[in-house]
Amino acid sequence: MSDPKLHHYVPQFYLERFTNSDGRLWVFDKKLNRKFCSSPKNIAAETKFYYVSELVGTKCTPLFVEKQFSALESNIAQITGDWLNQLNNCKDRGQLKISAFERNQMPGILSPETCITLPLSPTIILYCERKSLTKKLKQFNNCLSPVEFTEGMVDHENSGQVFMSLRFIFAPTNDFEDAENFWEKIQNETSPTVEEMIR
Numbered sequence: 713m714s715d716p717k718l719h720h721y722v723p724q725f726y727l728e729r730f731t732n733s734d735g736r737l738w739v740f741d742k743k744l745n746r747k748f749c750s751s752p753k754n755i756a757a758e759t760k761f762y763y764v765s766e767l768v769g770t771k772c773t774p775l776f777v778e779k780q781f782s783a784l785e786s787n788i789a790q791i792t793g794d795w796l797n798q799l800n801n802c803k804d805r806g807q808l809k810i811s812a813f814e815r816n817q818m819p820g821i822l823s824p825e826t827c828i829t830l831p832l833s834p835t836i837i838l839y840c841e842r843k844s845l846t847k848k849l850k851q852f853n854n855c856l857s858p859v860e861f862t863e864g865m866v867d868h869e870n871s872g873q874v875f876m877s878l879r880f881i882f883a884p885t886n887d888f889e890d891a892e893n894f895w896e897k898i899q900n901e902t903s904p905t906v907e908e909m910i911r
Contacts, residue, residue, distance in 0.1 A: 719763070719778050722756035722880075725789035729796075729833045732884040740881040740888040742874075742895055747888055756880060792832055799836055829872065834884065837869065870894075 731737045762778040830838045874891045
């Protein structure tokens, strides 16, 4: 089996959760200000993105990063897929306990000082707040808990995703009007860019 040449910086399993019934997804490219349809295989990837050329001719494979990410992605895909199946099969969408094994398979993502908002599917979002900020949310510690999607909440979360993404916004349909309007609005402000904020 040949080594993969196209390396995804957004895992294919994750992108597949946002595809339409044809297995395709729509993409809004903030950098080029254009929209197009693609497959998860052909987007959010670059040729030899994780290839470490300095390791050619050494005992280490230049693809060690890609291979490690691939193994990690397999674990995360299985665990988060199980979460989605359980939540989708719950009548009342009660809390789901996240096991120690599952937490250990996702280093950094579910650690005590992680603050993350990650859409797991078009209808389910994983929220992890820093331990120091979660006193009021203690009952939800290490749980997946249902949050009702209101129009205001969806607008807020979508705006955050548009702001924080470095380039691409993904959706199962070609409906980026709100994202484009928000992106245009913040481009005309003097706020720091995401790149400036993470330096």
